[in-house]
Amino acid sequence: MSPLTSVYEPHEGDDVIGKVIEVSSKYWVVDINAPYYTRLDARDLNFRAEINELDHYIKMGDLVYARVFRVYTGNHAADISLRGTKYAKLPSNLIVKVDPMKLPRLIGKEGAMINLIKTGSGCDVIVGQNGIAWIDGDDDKKPLAINAIELVQKEYYNPNLTDMVRELFEHVQ
Amino acid sequence: MYNERLDKRAFDELRKIEAEVGVVPNANGSARFKIGNTEAIAAVYGPQEVKPKHFEKSDRGVIMCKYDMIPFSVSDRIKPGFDRRDMEISEVITNALSRAIFLEEFPKSMITINVYITQADAGTRCASLTAASMACADAGLPMRDLIASVAAGKIGDSIVLDLTKEEEDLHEEGATDVPIGFLPSKNEVVLLQLDGKVSREDLKKIIAIGKVGADKIYQIEKEALKRRFSNESKS
Structure with a gap:
């Protein structure tokens, strides 16, 4: 269990x-x-x-x-x-806490989700296995990465999650 | 004689219940449990480092529970702060939860539980215990079972379930109040207190009626926890 x-x-x-x-x-x-x-x-x-x-x-x-x-x-x-x-x-101090149980969803199959967040937001993201995600990049792009990670946390059970995250990035552009 | 209850409920009927988890965003787990006009909000933090250090146990974790009634929770404002009654209830909640949580999985650590009563109308310790156990489950702590707790008692010659403050105060009728906490699927009692006078046979009847109420509360708790992780719960 x-x-x-x-x-x-x-x-x-x-x-x-x-x-x-x-x-x-x-x-x-x-x-x-x-x-x-x-x-x-x-x-x-x-x-x-x-x-x-x-x-x-x-x-x-x-x-x-x-x-x-x-x-x-x-x-x-x-x-x-x-x-x-x-x-x-x-080098910088911005972190987002993620529930360790939801980490596999944030990383995705062979890193698919995390790479999507990296390319979509243009930020550098490192996810520790202890459920802390570190974000570095331009100040105007950081909120985008944070929003994407928060969305994954909130909708982690959703089968269409990848599309939703992609939509989030397209919506901003 | 007490043939009909003051609020026209049946003798084995619970008050209206609302249960919800995830109400305190900063806590690891939280729950709100409302039964009639009694409402408890519980928040769980941890497991974390033990502070102060001398409470630390090397073979198991410790629970630090704080029960508090908010000054406006009753009609006569009560003095804010931790009084003797709060201490007692914190203690019984701690004891009951130690039986439910696998504390031996978190040696040298501490689980902090804060329970606040925002409205009080009898049965606050039962509501607190139920809310605290739901909050622990929400925090992902390994548990033997959820705790379902309800007060039962005797007024006049009638065995009643879930007393209100008005009923508790019927001293001429000999009102007796027995808060009971169960681990329903294990059929274990984790909380049993008695306020009043009652015979041995009647106490058995009171515990039996309490079990019926606790089973109903158990279902509501489980549904509330399921709602947290399903599509409909988004707020």
Whole structure:
């Protein structure tokens, strides 16, 4: 049995987007939309960081795109890392939260839906597996991407969803 | 003698019920439950980090419930804030929901439940519990069953279901009020309180009539939750 709405539970290997909520001398505390806060250690980066000066690299409130590399047994708390070329601090701060249960609909078959939103709105969109979508682009195009994602969330059970999203973009042009 | 009810209902008839989920957009799950003139709104947040930290349990999650009656919910304005009665009802709601939610799936975390009574006309703890369980289901928390809760009681020689405030105040008739909470499909009792005097046989009858009412409420709860995920519900 699976519920129609759900809470994100981290698994090893997930690509997630998180918000830094605390900077310590050796690690950052990151909120990845899970029941527990997550730690990003200063050793698990793709660049070298000076201990005690972590503020120089990633500040409080910044967003990171990272990989879950360890999940603790018992309480499902996770550690994340930035090791790997595709992981990094994200340059801007606009996110939309999506129910993790509706994520497959937002991504679509082989990324069909998310590519449609990307091309239709002209924005850069990254969807983390924890249900956070990050949007970057021109200020006048961002609302379009947000509207499209909200529409997917609202009409996720609709079989004609792709047409509806396409219509949304055509309507604006 | 109490041969006919003050509002002309049958003895085993519930008041008019309205149920709705997803009423608080910022919460993870929310519900509104209205029975007669009693209305409860419940909002569920979490699971999240436990604050304050010393409430944390390493093997299971904890429920933080807050029941509050809004000052204008009764005809004489009540003082805002958390009083002894609110504490008691928060406690019984917490206990009942601990039996329904699989808390062991969320160790070291906290589920916050806020219940507000916007209108009160007896049976607020039952309405709160029903609303809270619907809100938990709406939040996608794994549960054994929904909780259906209703008050039953005895006035004079009659066993009655779903008392109003007027009926509760019939002290000369010996009005007895018994709030009961069920897990209907499991046939388990999660809340049972008694206010008044009643014999053992009568209590059994009261629980039996409460079960009949709870089964009806259970159907309404399920329909409300289904409506949330179907086409007609769009508001």
